[in-house]
Amino acid sequence: MLRNYFKIALRNLLKQKVYSVINIFGLSFGMACVLLIVVYVKDELSYDKFHKHADDIYRIAWFSNNPQTRTPHPMALALVKDFPEVEAATSLSPLWGAGLTKQTFSVRNPEKDITHDEKGILSVDSTFFEVFSFELLKGNKQEVLRNVGGILLSETSARKYFGDEDPVGKELAINDDRTLLMVEGVFKDVPQNSHFHFDALISYVTMKALEGRDSPYYTWADFGHYNYIRLKPGSDPDKLESQLMQWAMKYVDVPEEEMQMAMQNGMHFKLQRLTDIHLGSRIRWELEANGNKEYVYIMSAAALLILVIACINFMNLTTARSTERAREIGIRKSLGAYKSQVSLQFLGESLLTAIFAMLVTGLLAEVCLPFFNVITHKSLKINYFQNPELILILVGGTIITGLVAALYPSLFLSSMNPVVSLKGVGKLKPKGAGFRKVLIVFQFIISMALLSGSLIIYNQLQFIHNKDLGFDNDKIIVIPLKNEDLSDKLESMRTELSKIKGITSVSATSNVPGRQFNQNSISRTDDLQSRVSASETYIDYSFFETMGIEFAAGRGFSRDFPTDSNAFVINETAAKSINLADPVGKEITWYTDNNRREPLKGTVVGVVKDFNYGSLHEPIRPLLFYLAPAYNDMLIKVQGENFAETIAAVEQTWKKFENRFEFEYSILADDMGLLYEGEKKTANVFGGFSVIAILIACFGLFGIASLSYSQRIKEVGIRKVMGASVFRILTLLLRDFSVLIALSIIIAIPVAWAIMDNWLENFTYRIGISFFDFAISAVILVLVALVTVSYLTIKTAYSNPVDALKEE
Numbered sequence: 001m002l003r004n005y006f007k008i009a010l011r012n013l014l015k016q017k018v019y020s021v022i023n024i025f026g027l028s029f030g031m032a033c034v035l036l037i038v039v040y041v042k043d044e045l046s047y048d049k050f051h052k053h054a055d056d057i058y059r060i061a062w063f064s065n066n067p068q069t070r071t072p073h074p075m076a077l078a079l080v081k082d083f084p085e086v087e088a089a090t091s092l093s094p095l096w097g098a099g100l101t102k103q104t105f106s107v108r109n110p111e112k113d114i115t116h117d118e119k120g121i122l123s124v125d126s127t128f129f130e131v132f133s134f135e136l137l138k139g140n141k142q143e144v145l146r147n148v149g150g151i152l153l154s155e156t157s158a159r160k161y162f163g164d165e166d167p168v169g170k171e172l173a174i175n176d177d178r179t180l181l182m183v184e185g186v187f188k189d190v191p192q193n194s195h196f197h198f199d200a201l202i203s204y205v206t207m208k209a210l211e212g213r214d215s216p217y218y219t220w221a222d223f224g225h226y227n228y229i230r231l232k233p234g235s236d237p238d239k240l241e242s243q244l245m246q247w248a249m250k251y252v253d254v255p256e257e258e259m260q261m262a263m264q265n266g267m268h269f270k271l272q273r274l275t276d277i278h279l280g281s282r283i284r285w286e287l288e289a290n291g292n293k294e295y296v297y298i299m300s301a302a303a304l305l306i307l308v309i310a311c312i313n314f315m316n317l318t319t320a321r322s323t324e325r326a327r328e329i330g331i332r333k334s335l336g337a338y339k340s341q342v343s344l345q346f347l348g349e350s351l352l353t354a355i356f357a358m359l360v361t362g363l364l365a366e367v368c369l370p371f372f373n374v375i376t377h378k379s380l381k382i383n384y385f386q387n388p389e390l391i392l393i394l395v396g397g398t399i400i401t402g403l404v405a406a407l408y409p410s411l412f413l414s415s416m417n418p419v420v421s422l423k424g425v426g427k428l429k430p431k432g433a434g435f436r437k438v439l440i441v442f443q444f445i446i447s448m449a450l451l452s453g454s455l456i457i458y459n460q461l462q463f464i465h466n467k468d469l470g471f472d473n474d475k476i477i478v479i480p481l482k483n484e485d486l487s488d489k490l491e492s493m494r495t496e497l498s499k500i501k502g503i504t505s506v507s508a509t510s511n512v513p514g515r516q517f518n519q520n521s522i523s524r525t526d527d528l529q530s531r532v533s534a535s536e537t538y539i540d541y542s543f544f545e546t547m548g549i550e551f552a553a554g555r556g557f558s559r560d561f562p563t564d565s566n567a568f569v570i571n572e573t574a575a576k577s578i579n580l581a582d583p584v585g586k587e588i589t590w591y592t593d594n595n596r597r598e599p600l601k602g603t604v605v606g607v608v609k610d611f612n613y614g615s616l617h618e619p620i621r622p623l624l625f626y627l628a629p630a631y632n633d634m635l636i637k638v639q640g641e642n643f644a645e646t647i648a649a650v651e652q653t654w655k656k657f658e659n660r661f662e663f664e665y666s667i668l669a670d671d672m673g674l675l676y677e678g679e680k681k682t683a684n685v686f687g688g689f690s691v692i693a694i695l696i697a698c699f700g701l702f703g704i705a706s707l708s709y710s711q712r713i714k715e716v717g718i719r720k721v722m723g724a725s726v727f728r729i730l731t732l733l734l735r736d737f738s739v740l741i742a743l744s745i746i747i748a749i750p751v752a753w754a755i756m757d758n759w760l761e762n763f764t765y766r767i768g769i770s771f772f773d774f775a776i777s778a779v780i781l782v783l784v785a786l787v788t789v790s791y792l793t794i795k796t797a798y799s800n801p802v803d804a805l806k807e808e
């Protein structure tokens with residue numbers, strides 16, 4: 001009997017090819033979207049969980065009105081000493097250049113003369129492997145990182161410098177053989193799902209030997225390191241966190257009243273669970289750009305909504321087509337078929353369709369995965385054997401969808417009187433038609449919401465791209481100054497570069513807009529209570545000219561004023577923050593940590609107009625400029641159309657002065673664009689899902705329209721015989737669907753408006769939502785829907801009434 005059911009089910013699928021294709025591909029598109037998003041979400045949620053004690057590891061962050069990830073270097077080990085629940089701790093930090101920009105090193109294998117630029121180097125405590133479970137392939141975890149002059153390499157880095165040779169015990173030269181480090185071990189490449197990555201590790205023991213142990217950088221006075229602790233299982237992190245401020249008072253050299261005031265203002269140390277950092281932390285000085293939990297929710301919701309649309313299509317078409325088989329059901333029941341057998345037949349056919357959709361889903365997901373990886377900037381893989389939950393989702397979704405889709409027709413038709421069934425479709429009451437219309441409306445509500453949401457996201461990104469940031473970011477080339485010795489050659493380089501056609505200005509700076517800035521406090525010298533946190537950057541004389549930054553008052557630094565070496569330029573926000581009226585000529589105090597024991601006092605010689613040197617998610621913060629030869633990047637303003645020729649000439653000139661490091665450059669506008677990678681990924685995924693949602697909804701609309709028109713073919717014939725025009729027939733046929741789509745649009749607008757207005761709250765600088773955004777989406781949706789049913793509508797309207805009526 002089961003074999004017979006399978007034959008009939010397969011025969012019906014082949015007989016109704018159009019509906020079968022619509023059902024299978026509509027459902028498979030939805031399931032493929034869910035499958036891809038499940039893989040994406042699984043990857044996002046897996047960050048840092050590969051560590052053995054991941055749930056017990058916490059990062060210590062400093063929370064204030066401008067929170068940051070960095071805390072004092074001695075803090076980690078002091079916690080181990082003073083709190084028994086802290087089982088292990090470690091401190092780490094990238095190797096910084098001026099302005100806390102990650103420094104680039106020239107690393108060379110002296111034996112093979114293999115040289116590469118390296119930036120992913122961390123300095124770490126000897127307890128690093130007591131907290132983290134990064135796999136050490138060569139070397140002893142108990143001994144590495146404890147000796148002066150040692151270095152650990154990643155597996156890829158070791159192969160890059162030593163090939164297949166064992167690197168342990170061999171030396172690497174850093175920056176023109178100034179420093180020789182011996183390889184102590186090799187660790188497995190850091191997994192992609194880690195919130196920070198590195199290619200080499202150098203112990204703080206080595207760094208302190210090179211820089212001096214009395215450097216302020218390694219004391220409680222400098223909040224410049226990343227501290228992680230591992231608690232004993234079962235410990236209460238909230239209880240420990242509540243004690244940290246009071247405990248720190250015995251180590252931090254700050255007056256008690258100042259610490260109490262900080263506590264009253266909500267400043268505190270916070271324990272961030274390691275596994276929450278990637279999606280839950282977006283504060284200052286993150287080691288790498290983290291993900292965004294909100295965008296994970298958005299993409300998950302979009303994928304689920306598409307699956308809902310696909311399932312609605314499946315149920316709608318299955319239910320609508322079921323009434324066409326009334327005679328078949330009547331014959332079966334008149335020949336003795338039980339109600340349960342008829343129900344089983346419908347369930348079997350529905351499940352068979354869903355199974356075919358499942359097979360197509362796997363193929364679609366594999367085909368779309370490379371494009372999905374490009375959009376999300378990931379390297380995801382669908383491995384069913386390593387991810388059994390994917391198989392569970394596919395099989396479970398298939399069974400549930402198939403059963404739900406067949407539930408109504410199997411119960412309705414199997415319970416019909418065979419006498420009534422044998423009279424034909426025309427004698428059946430069109431039960432369920434109203435419910436199917438509701439489902440169609442719901443489909444197009446989702447499609448409209450996705451489409452208008454995509455348009456608003458796109459408009460916000462365009463607003464960001466076109467917004468005047470207050471400087472000429474689209475005309476600036478950024479070239480990293482990797483070699484500290486270049487500071488002495490900067491004037492000569494500037495002279496040579498200025499001779500190149502198309503270059504109008506050359507400058508240098510420690511920090512480039514769009515990247516991180518070091519921060520310290522500033523205040524009015526006559527009122528130390530006005531102290532606020534300010535970003536800072538070291539610049540040369542031509543910085544403001546090169547960047548095209550305008551002044552609100554005063555002037556920039558000038559060689560005509562020798563006293564400018566001890567002067568400041570600040571932005572408007574800095575002046576307002578410390579209540580400095582008429583700032584030019586006034587003295588302020590800068591509490592710099594640049595190896596100074598005492599704060600630096602200087603005169604304000606200029607105030608620049610506020611410009612967006614950070615993300616448009618955030619408001620403009622106080623900014624201080626200081627004239628000092630501590631540069632990380634050269635800025636070149638270019639004009640003209642021969643960009644490739646200009647860059648080639650710049651590289652040729654560059655190599656006259658620098659032969660140790662590789663030449664590289666970027667466009668400042670592109671660097672600023674990296675601040676919005678999350679939004680771009682979301683816009684791409686959202687846009688793609690919108691197209692899929694509309695496509696699936698139109699699949700369903702075509703199927704329902706086809707069935708509806710086939711049931712109205714006699715009505716059309718009668719109307720034409722009675723003298724109705726083709727235009728009247730077209731209007732009549734399109735009216736019902738037009739009303740449904742219009743209703744969908746009306747309902748979707750306030751829903752999408754509320755959701756997208758909430759999303760735009762993430763930006764300090766944002767667009768306003770207008771009805772024009774929804775009007776465009778509505779027009780697109782209506783046009784696509786009309787095109788979908790136009791063929792069927794025209795065919796039905798022009799049908800020969802004789803053919804329609806002769807069966808009567």
